[in-house]
Amino acid sequence: MRVDEFLEPRVLIVSGKGGVGKTTVAAALALVAARRGRTVCLAEVDRKGSLPKLFDAPGLGYDPKEMSPGVWGMNIVPEAALAEYLEVQYHMRRISKAFSSTHFVDYITTAAPGLKDILVLGKIWYLEQGRDSGGGQPHFDTIVVDAPAAGHMLSFLSAPMGLSDALQIGPVRRQSDWLIGMLRDPERTRVHLVTLPEEMPVSETLETAEALRTKVGIDTGAVFANAVYSKLFTPAESKRVGELLNGRLDNGAAGTLPVKTLPTTTLMTEAKAVGLDLDSDDIDAVLGYARFLEARRAIQASHLKKLKHGVADPVIELPFLFSAGLALPDIETLADGIETEIEEI
Amino acid sequence: MNPIAEIVAKKEVIVCAGSGGVGKTTTAAAIALEAAIQGKKAAVLTIDPARRLASSLGLKELSGEPTRVSTRKFTSASIEAKGELHALMLDTKSTFDKVVMRYAPSPQQAEKIINNRFYRNISGTLSGTQEYMAMEKLYELHADGGFDLLVIDTPPTRNALDFLDAPKRMTDFFESRVLRWFLMPYMKAGGGVMRVANVAARTFLKVVKRIVGTEVLEDTAEFFGNLEGMYEGFKQRARDVAALLQSDSTAFVVVTSPAEDAVNEATFFAARLNESRLPFGALVVNRVHPNLGEPIDVKPRQLSKLEAGGKDAKLLAKLLDNENAFMRVVRLEERNLDQLARRVPRHRWVRVPYLEREAVDFPGLVSISAHLFGTDRQS
Numbered sequence: 001m002r003v004d005e006f007l008e009p010r011v012l013i014v015s016g017k018g019g020v021g022k023t024t025v026a027a028a029l030a031l032v033a034a035r036r037g038r039t040v041c042l043a044e045v046d047r048k049g050s051l052p053k054l055f056d057a058p059g060l061g062y063d064p065k066e067m068s069p070g071v072w073g074m075n076i077v078p079e080a081a082l083a084e085y086l087e088v089q090y091h092m093r094r095i096s097k098a099f100s101s102t103h104f105v106d107y108i109t110t111a112a113p114g115l116k117d118i119l120v121l122g123k124i125w126y127l128e129q130g131r132d133s134g135g136g137q138p139h140f141d142t143i144v145v146d147a148p149a150a151g152h153m154l155s156f157l158s159a160p161m162g163l164s165d166a167l168q169i170g171p172v173r174r175q176s177d178w179l180i181g182m183l184r185d186p187e188r189t190r191v192h193l194v195t196l197p198e199e200m201p202v203s204e205t206l207e208t209a210e211a212l213r214t215k216v217g218i219d220t221g222a223v224f225a226n227a228v229y230s231k232l233f234t235p236a237e238s239k240r241v242g243e244l245l246n247g248r249l250d251n252g253a254a255g256t257l258p259v260k261t262l263p264t265t266t267l268m269t270e271a272k273a274v275g276l277d278l279d280s281d282d283i284d285a286v287l288g289y290a291r292f293l294e295a296r297r298a299i300q301a302s303h304l305k306k307l308k309h310g311v312a313d314p315v316i317e318l319p320f321l322f323s324a325g326l327a328l329p330d331i332e333t334l335a336d337g338i339e340t341e342i343e344e345i
Numbered sequence: 346m347n348p349i350a351e352i353v354a355k356k357e358v359i360v361c362a363g364s365g366g367v368g369k370t371t372t373a374a375a376i377a378l379e380a381a382i383q384g385k386k387a388a389v390l391t392i393d394p395a396r397r398l399a400s401s402l403g404l405k406e407l408s409g410e411p412t413r414v415s416t417r418k419f420t421s422a423s424i425e426a427k428g429e430l431h432a433l434m435l436d437t438k439s440t441f442d443k444v445v446m447r448y449a450p451s452p453q454q455a456e457k458i459i460n461n462r463f464y465r466n467i468s469g470t471l472s473g474t475q476e477y478m479a480m481e482k483l484y485e486l487h488a489d490g491g492f493d494l495l496v497i498d499t500p501p502t503r504n505a506l507d508f509l510d511a512p513k514r515m516t517d518f519f520e521s522r523v524l525r526w527f528l529m530p531y532m533k534a535g536g537g538v539m540r541v542a543n544v545a546a547r548t549f550l551k552v553v554k555r556i557v558g559t560e561v562l563e564d565t566a567e568f569f570g571n572l573e574g575m576y577e578g579f580k581q582r583a584r585d586v587a588a589l590l591q592s593d594s595t596a597f598v599v600v601t602s603p604a605e606d607a608v609n610e611a612t613f614f615a616a617r618l619n620e621s622r623l624p625f626g627a628l629v630v631n632r633v634h635p636n637l638g639e640p641i642d643v644k645p646r647q648l649s650k651l652e653a654g655g656k657d658a659k660l661l662a663k664l665l666d667n668e669n670a671f672m673r674v675v676r677l678e679e680r681n682l683d684q685l686a687r688r689v690p691r692h693r694w695v696r697v698p699y700l701e702r703e704a705v706d707f708p709g710l711v712s713i714s715a716h717l718f719g720t721d722r723q724s
Contacts, residue, residue, distance in 0.1 A: 019366015019607070050606060149365065199705050200397055201366075232667055237660050270658045274650040276643060285637040286664040289671045292635060295701035322670040323677055326605070 001314075001345040007033050007142060009190040009221075010128050011182065013157075015147040016194030017204050021226040023050050024326055025194045025318070026146040028334035034070030035335065038141035041127055042067070043074050045120055045148055054331060064137045068328070072137070076145075081119040084126075089171070114159030121160060121179050128182060147191075153208060157183060157191070158216045183218055190221035195307065197225050197300035206310040220313050222345075224338075225304060227320040229297050233290075241290045316341040347719040348627035348693045352596040353380045353494065358487055358589065359626065362499045362508070363600035364610040368631040368697075370395050371704055371713060372600050373498040374402070377430055379714040382419070384427035385493040388486065392435050392479055392500045401706050402432055409436030411491075422708050431492070440478040441467070443485075448578035454571055463561075463568040475500045476511030480586045487589060509621060512583035519569070520576055596626025599689070603633055603678035608685055615688045628689045629717065630696045633678060640672040641665060695719070 014026040023044070030042040041064055044051045052060050055067035062080040064072040127143050148156050160179040163172065182188050191212060195205040205223060212218045233241060244266065264280050271278045278286075308315050318337050321330050352359060353376060361373045370391050377389035388411050391398060399407045403418045411431035419426040442459055449455035458464050467474055476499070483497050499508050589595060597618055601611035611628070618625045643665050651662035697716045704713045714720075 017366065019364065019602075019604075199703055203397070232663055233660075236656075237663065240656070240660055241664075266657055267661050267664070270651065270654065270661045273654070273658070274647045276647050278641070281638055282641050285641070286661075286668045288635070288637045289668045290664055292671070292699075292701065293667060296699065299703055322674050 001342055003032065003339055003342050004036060006222075006342045006345075007036065007038065009186065009188055010141070011124060011143045011145065011189040012221075013145045013147050013189065013191045014194060014224075015149070015153045015191065015208075016224075017201050018149045020194050020196045020201050022149075022194040023054065023146050024331065024334060025192070025224045025226060025338075026144050027051065027054050027331045028318075028338055029192070030071045030142070030144045031068075031331055031335040032338050033142040033144070034068070035339075038070065039138050040071045040142045040144060041074060041140040042071055042144045042146070043076050043124070043127075044146045045076050049075075051146060054326060055328060064140075072140070076120050076123050078116040078119045081123040085119065085122060114155065114162050117156045117159035118163055118176065118179065120156075121183070122175065125179055125182050128188065154211050154216060157212065157218060161216070183216075186219060186221075189218070191218055192221045192224060194224045194226055197228055197303040197307070199303060202303045202307045202310075205307065209311050209313070220311070222313050223307065223311050223315045225307060225315055225317045228300055228304070228317045229293055229320045231297070232293060238294065241287070241294065245287055245291055314345045316345075347695065349376060349379075349598070349629070349695055349717050350719070352598070352626040353383070353385070353718075356596045356626070357492075357494060357594040358483065359494065359496045359596050359598055360483075360499065360590070361497065361598045361600050361629075362614060364607050367600050367602045367607050369498040369600045370398055371710070372598070372629050372631065372697075372717070373496045374398055374432070375704075375710055375713040375717055376598070377432075377494065377496040378710055379718050379720075380494045380496070381414075381426050381428040381430035382424060382714075386429045386431075386491075387494040387496065388431040388433065388492045390433055390435060390479075390482060390486070390495060390497040392475065392498055394434060397705060399432070401704075401710055402430070403707065404432060407432055407434035409433060409439055411486075418707050422711055424711065428493070435475070435479050435482055437475050437478045440482050440485075441474070444478075444481060444579075444582070445575075448575040448582075449571075450574055458568065458571045461564055461568045461571070463564040474511075474515070476508035477515045479508065480512060480590070481582070484582070484586045484589055487594075509617065509623070512586055516576065516579050516583050519572060519579065591622055591624070593624070596624050598627050598629055599625070600629045600631060601685070602631050603681050605681050608681045612685050612688050615685070625689070625693070628685065628694045630682065630694060633696050633698050634671060634674050635698050636675045636679075637668075637671075640676075641668060643669070 012029055014022050014029065016022040016025075026042065030040045033040045042051065044060065049059060051073055052058060052067065055071070055073065057065070057067040057073060060073045060075040062074060062077055062084075064074040067073040124143060124145060127140055130139050147153060160176040160183070163176040164180060193205050193208060195201040209220050209223070212220055264283050267283050267286070268278050304315070304317070316338060318334055318341075321333060323330055359373075359376060361369045361376070363369050370393060373391065374389045377387040380387040391407060395407060399405065402414045404412055404414065411433045414430040414432060416426060445458050445464075446452070446455045449458065479497065479500060483495060486492065486495055599611050599614050599618075601607045615625060615628070617623075648662055648665065651658045651665070654662075695717055697713060700709075700712065700716075702709060702712075704710050
């Protein structure tokens with residue numbers, strides 16, 4: 001698939017269980033789009049504040065701000081969305097501001113669950129329609145939404161359906177139908193799920209994808225499997241690592257070398273030949289990490305298999321980054337990975 | 346002494362807190378498991394459905410009341426449990442119903458509240474309900490006195506601190522003057538509908554009515570009307586819960602991974618515990634990459650020579666590369682964790698490395714316990 005084709009729907013909603021790196025993937029997707037000359041709005045919804053940190057930008061407000069060339073960040077706050085809605089629909093901005101300082105939105109959204117979600121989705125629709133409240137922001141070609149965690153995702157996306165069912169007529173009914181139209185149209189909106197190649201995240205992703213399709217009527221676009229350890233060894237090398245770890249060389253009938261002798265002597269000799277002095281702790285360490293990598297890769301492979309088997313969508317594998325604190329260069333690396341993987345779909 | 350073993354020996358309530366995806370539920374279960382092995386009657390209360398946990402404990406599903414884990418589970422893992430392990434999952438709705446029934450002046454009024462639509466929505470949507478009810482259930486189980494040790498994981502809130510404020514937020518919510526002021530026209534107090542004098546409020550209500558409908562406002566007003574007179578009970582209970590959490594019987598276990606976000610959250614949380622005079626027990630760092638020694642200093646020249654060599658030389662090049670990559674992660678993880686050391690002394694830490702097998706079954710859980718308690722039962 002061409003990357004431009006992948007970016008065809010204007011609204012890209014990125015969701016997943018907490019801790020799987022959905023904010024990182026959303027940011028990387030935004031970079032991919034920006035690299036292709038698109039003006040991107042990267043929106044966070046639940047005020048986590050981790051987006052601006054990735055871009056080393058100050059905290060985000062309701063008005064989009066450019067965080068890196070072509071990528072504008074914003075925070076969709078339901079209260080602010082309500083104020084904007086009231087302003088545009090009913091010219092009531094001043095009074096609505098008074099309520100945002102109280103718990104008012106909390107009460108009303110408790111009484112009518114999903115209203116908060118509708119306010120957020122309404123703002124996304126506004127952006128998709130290329131409208132704004134006159135703040136002089138650019139026209140956005142792509143809107144990437146760092147959506148709420150998967151558990152809340154279903155209620156988030158199905159909120160307009162609930163409202164439409166409840167209301168037979170009127171302006172609000174019409175507006176919620178607009179939102180449904182946007183969400184259910186794969187040419188306008190795509191939901192991408194992010195997961196980790198681990199037991200719980202994979203089962204939850206499969207459940208979410210299924211529920212989105214059957215309960216909400218939205219197909220997911222792609223599933224991003226994050227932090228996949230890259231393949232390092234050829235099959236022959238893997239076997240050799242196994243032999244070295246066992247400390248035994250299979251010499252057929254000739255017998256085996258004593259335990260522990262083989263890895264030490266073999267690898268030390270190779271190292272010495274290039275002027276590198278390794279002691280037995282070093283040998284233990286390099287072999288230990290090789291074993292760790294292979295063991296984790298085996299675990300990941302079984303979950304990836306289950307994931308690929310369970311979803312109809314392409315699974316995009318993103319590499320484990322050997323860095324604990326993510327920053328812009330890491331996001332760029334992930335963006336590279338996304339581009340390559342999309343082209344292979 | 347290992348800090349987890351220490352609090353298990355001394356405390357009656359252990360609260361596991363941390364950001365999402367760091368292994369809170371597994372940690373909570375592993376602590377309760379070890380306590381049961383040592384002879385305690387222990388229960389783990391989870392917030393999530395946690396089906397995997399249920400199945401690894403040999404239970405079909407977790408219910409709202411404690412279910413005992415079969416002794417066969419232990420014997421099949423060649424372990425003798427001197428105590429008992431029970432597990433349950435928070436049932437927000439039924440816990441809330443119980444609270445209402447406890448404080449309602451009459452059963453009729455309790456029923457009115459429980460059948461109210463606004464009330465039924467609360468359990469699912471109002472932020473803080475789940476947290477509030479988790480603390481409520483914990484308090485109830487503790488007051489019943491059926492267990493030596495209760496271990497609870499906290500809700501997957503956006504913010505690990507949220508649940509600390511939950512009881513107060515809920516009582517504030519119920520008591521809000523603003524709300525009553527808005528709902529006044531719908532509250533049938535003293536007969537007849539009261540007039541809203543404020544023009545702005547009237548206009549606003551008109552809009553809200555158009556958006557959510559009259560029924561919703563009436564439900565809301567009815568709910569708050571019925572709740573009159575119960576606030577004092579709620580508030581007293583919130584104070585009791587706070588007192589339990591601050592008491593000597595409780596310890597908080599902060600759970601984190603070495604990832605930057607999780608560490609930031611854990612650092613704030615540890616500080617917050619201190620400010621709120623809540624007893625800190627231990628810090629659990631999950632999913633740590635193994636530290637297998639000092640980084641090996643390899644010159645690029647040596648590496649390229651190896652890469653150009655024979656099979657074993659090429660393999661050694663890859664092995665060294667791999668070692669270097671992992672050492673880099675280990676160092677970055679340590680750097681992230683260093684900021685926590687300023688807040689939590691290292692002797693209160695327990696590290697659980699990434700294991701080469703997953704804790705997806707009972708033996709897996711047992712091996713996590715062994716790491717948490719520093720025992721080598723499973724090694």
